Amino acid sequence: MKLSLRMETVKNTVNPCNTACDVGCDHGFVSIALVQEGIAKHVIACDINKGPLQAAADNIAAAGLSEAIETRLSDGLHKVTPEDAPDTVIIAGMGGALTVKILSEATDVLKSVSQLVLQPQSELFLVRKWLRSNGYNILKECFLRDAGKYYFVMDVRPGKSPSHTEEEYAFYDEFSEFLLLSKDPLYREYLKKGIKNNETYLKGMPEEKRGELLHKTELLKKALLMTE
Secondary structure, eight states, X not given: OOOXXXXXXXXXXXXXXXXXXXXXXXXXHHHHHHHHTTSEEEEEEEESOHHHHHHHHHHHHHTTOTTTEEEEEOSTTTTOOGGGOOSEEEEESSOHHHHHHHHHTTHHHHTTOSEEEEEOSSOXXXXXXXXXXXXXXXXXXXXXXXXXXXXXXXXXXXXXXXXOOHHHHHHHHHSOXXXXXXXXXXXXXXXXXXXXXXXXXXXXXXXXXXXXXXXXXXXXXXXHHHTO
């Protein structure tokens, strides 16, 4: 079983733990790898869809790990209880709004959690804003390109985020503070592409409709300067 670079990065971000909860486990490959590699002793693999969850159960059984990995048909973390006491929660491959919804509806379960591993597919600003507003700090962000697409993987811990002005918070919700300050070269490439794409769109856009895109382009340029 070979994981994609995206899922390998998610797996490698997980700290050694007793119990991990893999939300939206799909076919269970990350859950299996976590146990096989000794990263997690026990995994609760959740999915909202019966088909993928059954496929995960079959894969887990084929790997001989049915005692270490249990599957649960669950909308987000609804079927995970505080008594399960997960150390780590993984939410990968979902939109930012859905990621925030799952976290917001599971505050009791999250009390035992020492690490969140998040890989939102979109609306990252919603996730970053929710985290800093709810007592979490993004310790690290990995940025990668897999099969031609860009992905962010967040290593999140309970704790206060760095202090900023409201304007700075809004900027860092949109652009990764960690990647900007670490001057990540791939992130720099990503920002450059964003600027180029926006400038192409602006050329054919009526003057009265250019305002919002011009503003976004200026923010991208500001972010790019921070990576130099």
